[in-house]
Amino acid sequence: MSTATTPAPAAVSTAPEHGRTRLLRWWPAAVLVLLVVAPWSALPLPGLLDGPVGSPGSLQLLATCLLFGALATGYDLLLGRTGLLSFGHALYFAAGSYATNMFLLEAGLPFAAAAVLGVCFGAALALVLGSVSLRVTGIGFSMVTLAFAQAGSILVSRDPGGFTGGEEGRAAPAELLPSWLVGIDHTANLYWIALAYLVLTLAVVHRAVRSPTGRVWEGIKENERRVEVLGLKPYGFKLTAFVLAGALAAVGGLVHLLLTGGSTPQTTTSDFTLSLLVMVVLGGTGTRWGPMVGGILYTWADHRLGDLAGSGAVADLPAVLRVPLSQPLFLLGVLFVAVVHLLPGGLARLPSRLRRTSEENR
Amino acid sequence: MSTIVLLTMTGLGLGALYFLVASGLSLIFGLMDVLNFAHGALLSIGAYGTWWAASGQLPGAGPGGWGFALAVLFGTAVGTLAAVVLELAVVRPLYTRPREQVLATVGVGLAVPALLSGVWGSDARTFPGPEALSGTFALLGADVPVNRLVLVAAAVVVLVALRLFLGRTRHGLVVRAGVEDRAMVTALGIDVRKAFTLVFAIGGCAAALGGALGGLYFGSVDPRQGTSLLIFAFVVVVTGGMGSVTGAAVAAVVIGLVQQFANYYTAAGLGDLAVVVLLAALLLVRPRGLTGRLA
Numbered sequence: 262m263s264t265a266t267t268p269a270p271a272a273v274s275t276a277p278e279h280g281r282t283r284l285l286r287w288w289p290a291a292v293l294v295l296l297v298v299a300p301w302s303a304l305p306l307p308g309l310l311d312g313p314v315g316s317p318g319s320l321q322l323l324a325t326c327l328l329f330g331a332l333a334t335g336y337d338l339l340l341g342r343t344g345l346l347s348f349g350h351a352l353y354f355a356a357g358s359y360a361t362n363m364f365l366l367e368a369g370l371p372f373a374a375a376a377v378l379g380v381c382f383g384a385a386l387a388l389v390l391g392s393v394s395l396r397v398t399g400i401g402f403s404m405v406t407l408a409f410a411q412a413g414s415i416l417v418s419r420d421p422g423g424f425t426g427g428e429e430g431r432a433a434p435a436e437l438l439p440s441w442l443v444g445i446d447h448t449a450n451l452y453w454i455a456l457a458y459l460v461l462t463l464a465v466v467h468r469a470v471r472s473p474t475g476r477v478w479e480g481i482k483e484n485e486r487r488v489e490v491l492g493l494k495p496y497g498f499k500l501t502a503f504v505l506a507g508a509l510a511a512v513g514g515l516v517h518l519l520l521t522g523g524s525t526p527q528t529t530t531s532d533f534t535l536s537l538l539v540m541v542v543l544g545g546t547g548t549r550w551g552p553m554v555g556g557i558l559y560t561w562a563d564h565r566l567g568d569l570a571g572s573g574a575v576a577d578l579p580a581v582l583r584v585p586l587s588q589p590l591f592l593l594g595v596l597f598v599a600v601v602h603l604l605p606g607g608l609a610r611l612p613s614r615l616r617r618t619s620e621e622n623r
Numbered sequence: 624m625s626t627i628v629l630l631t632m633t634g635l636g637l638g639a640l641y642f643l644v645a646s647g648l649s650l651i652f653g654l655m656d657v658l659n660f661a662h663g664a665l666l667s668i669g670a671y672g673t674w675w676a677a678s679g680q681l682p683g684a685g686p687g688g689w690g691f692a693l694a695v696l697f698g699t700a701v702g703t704l705a706a707v708v709l710e711l712a713v714v715r716p717l718y719t720r721p722r723e724q725v726l727a728t729v730g731v732g733l734a735v736p737a738l739l740s741g742v743w744g745s746d747a748r749t750f751p752g753p754e755a756l757s758g759t760f761a762l763l764g765a766d767v768p769v770n771r772l773v774l775v776a777a778a779v780v781v782l783v784a785l786r787l788f789l790g791r792t793r794h795g796l797v798v799r800a801g802v803e804d805r806a807m808v809t810a811l812g813i814d815v816r817k818a819f820t821l822v823f824a825i826g827g828c829a830a831a832l833g834g835a836l837g838g839l840y841f842g843s844v845d846p847r848q849g850t851s852l853l854i855f856a857f858v859v860v861v862t863g864g865m866g867s868v869t870g871a872a873v874a875a876v877v878i879g880l881v882q883q884f885a886n887y888y889t890a891a892g893l894g895d896l897a898v899v900v901l902l903a904a905l906l907l908v909r910p911r912g913l914t915g916r917l918a
Contacts, residue, residue, distance in 0.1 A: 396907055397906050397907060400658055401906050404857060404902065405903045407857065408858070408899040408900070408906075409903060411899045412899045415892055415895050415896045415899070416896065421890075532850075538729060584738070585741060587741055588741040589737075590734065590737035591738045594731065594732075594735075595730070595734050597726075597729070597733070597734075598730035598734070601717070601726050601730065602713075602717065605723070
């Protein structure tokens with residue numbers, strides 16, 4: 262989705278506007294500060310959130326949104342930056358979550374060690390499976406990653422040796438976690454961890470795509486054959502992207518474990534990967550903020566649309582309208598199809614698109 | 624012995640179901656390079672259409688005898704219609720952007736099961752079927768459920784019909800030529816896009832029929848059924864070589880049997896695992912599938 266349809270970034274900064282644009286460039290920092298202080302805020306956001314921003318329920322939802330924003334950003338490293346359509350990203354996320362949980366429960370390691378080992382396990386799994394999957398290209402690669410993820414999903418749900426808890430999932434042992442990460446009073450800490458994970462992911466992805474390796478990724482996305490002609494071996498570069506994305510996903514799994522207090526088999530399914538795909542495309546592949554926006558929006562909508570269905574406004578509607586509106590996944594699926602059709606490049610391209618239209622009308 | 628017979632027949636029934644899904648999937652991929660993630664949704668539509676009609680909602684249709692045949696016909700027709708609508712409304716506008724076509728079908732594949740569970744609930748519904756098809760028959764000392772036989776018969780009919788269509792008709796010729804080299808067919812002045820709609824209709828018809836008869840096999844319908852079958856259908860498509868109907872038939876039988884036997888003789892679930900690992904292994908060894916033809 263990157264070729265031909267991608268409009269060039271709109272030209273900015275004419276001379277008098279220069280100072281303003283320089284200030285505007287710092288908006289991410291301002292947003293970050295706002296996000297950091299959010300837990301102390303009692304600001305109600307009716308419609309957007311159930312309670313005031315600082316209430317545990319809202320913080321939990323916000324943290325989940327941030328987590329998935331970060332996860333989508335990491336996934337975009339494959340999809341939007343390297344052009345690899347992986348259908349198995351959920352596996353590395355789940356690996357981070359389950360492995361950490363196993364190290365805590367079965368090996369009885371302290372939390373810090375379990376967390377480090379869990380993430381290392383996820384990265385190692387990505388290295389092994391990535392090095393195998395990347396031997397095929399195109400749709401074959403998608404299918405192999407799908408197969409591996411499906412194998413993982415089956416393993417987890419069949420519960421060999423009682424390690425994974427099967428369909429029920431497995432709760433993280435509260436007594437083995439640091440006390441400042443457990444309980445409803447400490448939701449703010451979890452929120453900050455999710456925020457830190459988002460910042461980490463954004464920073465890593467930003468640095469990676471600007472590095473020489475990142476340039477090669479871009480080349481691979483546009484035309485892999487040409488990269489080969491230049492004398493570079495795409496395989497190693499693709500594997501780097503795969504492992505980096507896998508490791509970031511594993512960290513995400515760790516954050517998810519803390520946030521939800523356990524590992525659930527839903528995170529291993531192909532549907533989970535597909536929802537990541539939807540997030541990234543919704544927001545805009547290969548853009549700096551797009552996947553994050555897509556992830557946050559999707560997660561928020563997924564949670565809030567469910568509440569909307571229960572509200573009186575929808576319940577009074579005739580069945581023809583009520584039934585579709587009560588299914589978040591239906592709305593998101595339709596929205597996704599609409600974005601693919603009408604808004605190539607996702608939401609991230611919307612501002613430049615609008616600007617162009619208004620200039621044409623002028 | 625009776626266990627082996629029963630397992631074989633069940634495996635064949637499952638393979639028949641896989642074939643019904645995979646044949647269309649394979650043709651669509653072979654011709655259009657679109658991996659249709661909405662194919663499971665088409666199966667679900669067929670299953671729910673049949674279930675709806677057979678539960679007495681459609682006049683003339685019912686759970687028994689000719690009423691059930693009418694219900695199956697109705698479900699298949701609805702699925703076919705859905706496939707045509709899918710191609711015309713969702714896939715066709717994106718012809719110049721192949722990857723987006725796949726993404727759009729992913730969206731449809733998410734939306735349709737959600738809609739189905741919104742309308743009829745997310746729990747499994749009991750599937751009504753005629754008495755004659757719910758019994759068993761004796762074969763080499765085993766009591767084999769009749770519905771396995773129905774599935775196999777339907778798959779054989781579809782296979783023969785597809786072979787005849789592809790081999791003997793002009794439209795079939797265009798489809799085959801399109802699978803080989805789409806650009807060349809277009810250069811010869813043939814509108815390949817009509818063939819696109821046609822393969823979607825055929826694929827949707829087969830998948831919906833699979834859904835209608837799959838309801839008999841599983842004894843129930845639920846919104847996620849199609850999606851969970853889809854992964855195994857992918858395995859079949861890849862194993863059989865993308866774009867090859869006969870390859871899909873052979874692969875479907877092999878996959879169905881392997882899955883049944885492995886699930887029974889080793890730990891439950893290991894068969895499913897074996898099949899997906901088989902997919903990965905096969906793609907790595909022979910990226911073009913068993914029949915070795917170019918996708």
